[in-house]
Amino acid sequence: MVKIILKKLGEIPEKFEEEILNIIKECYEKLPHNLEVLEVLLFEKISFMRSFYSKEREIIGVKMEDFEESFIAIHEAWRGIPRIAICLEKMEKIPKIIQLAALRHEVGHSILHGSIEYYIFPVTKKLAEFSKKFNLSKKYVLNLIHLISMAVKDFEVTKFLLKGGYAEEQIAYSEYLIKPSEEDLIAWQLSKTNFANTILCLAGRLKDLACLIALQPLLENQRIEKMIKKGLYYIPHEIFEKMMKFTNKLPQLMKGDTFQSFIAVTDAFIEEFL
Template identity: 30%
Template sequence: MRLRLVNVNPIEALPVIELVEEASTRLSVEDFTLVLLRGRDALMKELREAWTSEAEDFYALHIALEGPTIYVRLDVTDEDLLRASIYHELGHALLHGSPRYYRIPIPPPLMKLGPLAPRVLYLLAIAVKDFEVSRLLAREGLAETQEPLLREMLHPEPIPWDLLQGESLILALASILKPIMFSLPLIGEDIFKFFSGAPDRLLRMTSGLSRRMGEDT
């Protein structure tokens, strides 16, 4: 592990460093950089072109454009969620630590969506990668580390499906794949009852996709 502190006191950072060391040992992850910082602005400055509006919602974040790198914010209050997030992001570092997992060409079928295609591809990609991380943690006997994140996933924001159409419907369909795919290796198809309002066809497709998932993203 390579450590970099961004305007953070080493003493303040020590508990998180110890937590990351414990988690990385349990997962046998050695080759990654840990960046500790505080606040949204610091994270935005560090990520530069990799910044997205979703990034500010994360306690920890994995980016592999320059090798496996995990960013952890120290300005968080929920220690359980932070611990769960660290295990999750270490899973990404182990499985998706190369830039090739993030520079994905748009498949021809998605090109039909026009300007919406990159956004939909992003949502699909993170759903697949989250599935692989949860599957890894479950296989390693570490599913319990994800319970705080799982509780977050099991309380999705209500979606007015009957009112959606066009681009709004496409984005809504793509966006719920992340919590579903994250949860499937942890609790199986029980996850679908938490998304009972979603179109049945989408739920069936997601179930089938998870069964066909191989070992290579």
């Protein structure tokens, strides 16, 4: 049995707390794992969650941008044990099936990626060459590594949950994620004239694409492509075609363990867009 350490920041209704814990426990009963402990953080408000993680990043020394701020829920293992953070204010704004899928998605991460090593990835040879060619900052490289590693891990989690019998909600979750957020659209407008920033924007959408492409062969290719077209409608045709080509390669690139897959995906991504 997994020991769950619960911490609450703000006023958390008992019903919400109970629902969250029941979903998490049900996942651990159904999915194969060797997990012993999980920390669960429940936040009443987005501002509480933002403040908490701002301090955590400073204390721990996390250097990349806070891309997770817009996520429904968060999994990380910065302090050596898996930790899932959930915000009541965010959860109340989304459909129940998406709440359920998001929670199970993070539980999947706790099982597959529940230790600090899954948050430390190398600079690949091609990434080093790319960085040198465009004189990229260390922070930029760390951000790109983080975004690509998230995509790799999300692909793995989606496949894992499908095997666990959570197909229907993961399809709904992927359909929800692929829709561009306001942040996605703003980021693209601000970055589209700068090549390096464009690459970062595209990498930021890989997470959503990875969840979707992991649904093959459950979903037909035509349906997946249609969903991707809707999700990336704001991207110029030539770049979109490159994204589609790269996305279709993901299942072949994701053949090794997490770290081998990360290297393969990173190098293929850089090759595609250089």
